[in-house]
Amino acid sequence: MAATKVPEVRDITRIERIGAHSHIRGLGLDDALEPRQVSQGMVGQLASRRAAGIILEMIKDGHIAGRAVLIAGQPGTGKTAIAMGIAQSLGPDTPFTALAGSEIFSLEMSKTEALSQAFRKAIGVRIKEETEIIEGEVVEIQIDRPATGTGAKVGKLTLKTTEMETIYDLGNKMIDSLSKEKVQAGDVITIDKATGKISKLGRSFTRARDYDAMGAQTQFVQCPEGELQKRKEVVHTVSLHEIDVINSRTQGFLALFSGDTGEIKSEVREQINAKVCEWREEGKAEIIPGVLFIDEVHMLDMECFSFLNRALESDLSPVLIMATNRGITRIRGTNYQSPHGIPIDLLDRLLIITTSPYTEKETRQILKIRCEEEDVELSEEAHTVLTRIGMETSLRYAIQLISTAGLVCRKRKGTEVQVEDIKRVYSLFLDEARSSQYMKEYQDSFLFNETQTPSMDTS
């Protein structure tokens, strides 16, 4: 047996970039749906989190379709955070589609098409499909690295069953995932041929006598029998939109030229709906209604709202969660004023959750969580100063200052962010109020100051 050279590779998939809401891990509720003050990255907003928890239970039960929820509140009060919390608690198997209201305005697609696609992305179908898998015991892994250190790696993998043995050539991606899974000779593995996904079943019984250092959780399994390649039924979740796309592709050689699917014909959708219903009745498939989250929903116009009205009545409709930070404003595409910029008839179908501004204590807590997330150490005084900035300007501005102050601190080779660092970035970057103040003072020297528009009109 050749020594298997499995080097430690840096786990590429684990490196995630830090987003504005990446500290949210769930809604932070206990089993009785009572919100904890600080949990899973959520702070405060007890009433709205409790409400969101009830919605969550509703979604998990999966029996209801076509419910809509509106999260309304001032900017920076955690509307998107609550939606993210719902998404996180649902887990990876329930489809969660998030889009911003302005995303549907595209030149390539009509607004209603974009909305229907979003709706159908939010409905999952669990279905059995046959795939080809390779199942066997690893006899040998051989990976040759080029001497220069760069360039393509070449690998060979020998697998066996009780009856046969086969040598496989490995591509780069395969080599990476084999080293990531720490596969070595004697392991029994399965490889999904289409996706290249490797799963370790355990170690072969024939290797049980190698007194290797192995963990207590090492499982011993029999070496597989028969052929190496098998067809196996696997259950996976696809969204209705994916089925639409597969079935609306131009067939034949024209498929080579159509990268984009563009609009999907309504006949195709009807066919798919009928087929999915048929599968469900035959017990072949299961429908998982997911969640469609539309942020900045006031950016939708009248046509979209009436489309939503109609779409929510379909029995294949996901739970719709919308968020807005507008008060009474003009409905886009009309001259009527309405609360949240949403027509009254749609508002009537919604459950409305409101968020309220954070208290000082909560702001302090959120800043602490963000510091941990962004790996920045904050001294006690700096934390107090930052909390005050957060209360006086906005929470978002204070969060922005964390990473910038962290950088300033690193540049002066400090380990903990001090008040001076905060002061320095506070003077370097203006918050919204100070920037407006500056504008008022100096607007004469800016370009186009003659044409005075009252304010930006986005509604």
Added chain:
Amino acid sequence: MAVQSWIDILRLSKKTALIHDGKRKIHYLFTDGKEMAEEYDLKTDELIVRKWRHKSTLGAHGQWQVEIGEPPADSVTSSDADVIKENCSNPVFMRRDTKASFQWRIRNLPYPKDVFSVSVEASERCIIIKTSNKKYYKKFGVPDLDRSQLPLDGSALSFTHANNTLIVSYKKPKEILTLEQELLRELKKLKGTGEGDVDCKTQ
């Protein structure tokens, strides 16, 4: 389904014929959306290629599955070079029929003949090739017999080994021979378009 019904299915299918490259190429489109393509040698009337294409459960077009003839060379598949594929030194399994028998050839098997044992598993409707040195194992069915619902017979099976190639033969039963002749007669009646483009209904 009896023998008759398979030929009925063939009759009902939409057939497109094309004569090209010294081969008679026929494309069948069945009522359930499956597709089959066959290629016959013009001179000897031997079946060179038969391949199938099914639609997946979700409706996507699958790859062509070769039942008879050379598997396609992977010159185009370089885009998935990142995943796993069999080394070229591995045994290559293919079927190539003669007039009188179904025949399978497995190349790249450099072992002596007495290593191999070939048997019929009538209950599972398949033929099994085993090696005593545990290097090769293959379980395969005979789709022609399955389609016509004929039993597998161990006495019709034989195998030889030469030039690193194992050749397994299974004598075609009478029913199959008559069916094939009838089909061939039918196909010759089809108006084969000559060289050039034809309207293919599936595109």
